[in-house]
Amino acid sequence: MQTLKSGIFFYVCCQVVWLLNINIDIMRLRLLSLLSVLFVAFGASAQGARDFKINEIYIADPADTSGIGYKDEYGESGSWIEVANTSYTTRDIRSCYLTNNRAVLNKELSAPERISMMSLIPKGDVRTNLTAKQRITFFADGHVNRGTLHTDFVLEAGKENFIALYDGNGVTLLDSVTVPVLPAGCSYARIYDADTEEYVWVKAQPDEVTPDAPNEVSNATDDKVKQFKDNDPYGIAMTVMSMAVVFSCLLLLYIFFHVFGWIINRMTMLSRVKAIKKIHESAAKVVVMAKDGAETKGIEMENYVAAIAMALHEYQGYTHDVESGVLTIRHEHSAWDSKDHGLRQQPVHHPVNTHN
Amino acid sequence: MESVSTMDFIATKFADFLTYTGFANVEWPNLAMIVVGAFFIWLAIKKDFEPLLLIPIGLGIILGNIPFKAAGLEIGLYEDNSVLNIFYQGVRQGWYPPLVFLGIGAMTDFSALIANPKLMLVGAAAQFGIFGAYIIALALGFEPNQAAGIAIIGGADGPTAIFLSSKLSPNLMGAIAVCAYSYMALVPVIQPFIMRALTTKKERLIRMKPSRTVSQTEKILFPIVGLLITTFIVPSGLPLLGMLFFGNLLKESTKTTRLAKTAGSALNDIIVMLLGLTVGCSTQASEFLTLDTVKIFALGAFAFIIATASGVLFVKFFNLFLPQNKKINPLIGNAGVSAVPMAARISNQEGLKADRTNFLLMHAMGPNVAGVIGSAVAAGVLLGFLS
Known part of the structure; x- marks a missing residue:
């Protein structure tokens, strides 16, 4: 949102500059500012909120007064909703909304109407800034005045509960889940199913309930290392696969530059052949003209001289077909012509008074 | 509070100070490492x-x-918030190596490779040193991720070795880095013997045709196409390959000469200083003087030998399919390792020893720079498989 505001501010500034008719390349600046607004606007709509997923839900039984369970800042345990940042980037979940009201799915509702049915995750708490793969747990206890981590709704045991997570605009649904009736002490957790290669919701047993922690104890790196250790103890498979990849990379580069080099050579050759043909044609013309001139015994000699000069010019021109024929002095950058330095006052020449 | 006399106070504090000195804390391993440093x-x-x-x-x-x-006191390399620890984060987090690659890209002329692109395959073949060492490391009982970190020494590329080991086997990084750089320095000692042993006098006399002139368009296209091809196949090599080709584009575009100059000189020098210093610092005796370090040094030597041998042998094999006038002198096979330009200089020196008029330097630069790309790709592959 901040970047969007900055973009709009920049655009407005550009319009002001335009109105004041300040001597700047207006079209370019306006185009740039418009692009920047579009860029930041797209950036704003892709701030990464979609990386937040509802990760685990625990619904406490009000009849259970044992006090065992995940406790809030006040030492009270109850129902909770765990949300995970599934990305490898730090994301802030502030300004997003949680709700258990299924009515928010009604597309006829306006954003303010929908927001009125949802519980805001407030700003100003560092805990909402989630690092890569971090999780945050909200207590669904209806005591929103207890702090950032409390919602204004409660989850009810013994029945299905709908939970949705909305982006800060109150329109974009980030994630939702319907929690079935759960046995006492169990949670509803989102885990990765290696068979289907998708995340699925499962009932987690009481000893598998993991607030503020991953739902599965797994380390991808360790898994990969273990797989190689078990299946490729001598490193043969690794060697074959890796060398194949290295060779294919460099082989592709070889093929590309071999073909491209051939094309460049061919083009150079063709231009040379063309130049030689031109030279031959010019030379033939000169020979004809010279003979013709001798036969005419000097009559209209100026024309022949001009034609020979033209032929020589062509000859010289085509023999240097590689060069552009334009003499240039390459511009070398120095601080003297730098735009940054140009903002300073330019040195003024004062004639030296030699009489003093 | 009970007051103490001034003399007692001084004596106590001085005795306390003495406990902080190096003399009071020195151990034999520290002295041994200081001797190694010297x-x-x-x-x-x-x-x-x-x-x-x-x-x-x-x-x-x-x-x-x-x-x-x-x-x-926040002074040691491994103590949070110490100055050395802050410098060390560049190694630990792996952002010095890509910056070094930026400098390498800005300094490297790929013309020799573009002019004779088949030399890229020599650069690829020499990477077998990495995987040969990987096989031996596994046999010595290292875990696959540790073996990969150690094996990359065979690429003869210090920044790549640091980058990969910081990701896969951070506990061995100090030994791997010192080993990689030590063997790179010892390339003139290790390679010539293997090159002579694997080639005949006749092969060493092979003269290669001078390379064609490479157009500016090809030079500009090389980093772009190279980046696209390599990183599409091995995205895990992106930090190294991206910076390498970026640096080269700065150089070859001819429009960003200032940036290329900075990347190849001042920036590169700064990073090399910090990298070298912190890598050296990371070899604290307690971490460094272990049996694993001895194994790593032995494996590093094997990796270099295998890499050199595989490069030379590949050229000999390649020559079987090449016409007589396009044969490659196998003495440039050693340059497939990415010790630029030292390995190419060795090729040239050995070539001159066989024939005083046979200059192989420019030909050897082809596989040498291909080796830089090859080792970065190999590191990316290992990272992709094991990280």
């Missing part, structure tokens, strides 16, 4: 072995082995 400096100054690397590393080894009392 030896590196001697090699660099007296023998001219890679002074730009060995002097920072040598002094770093001394610096990292100055004994002190662990009293939370």
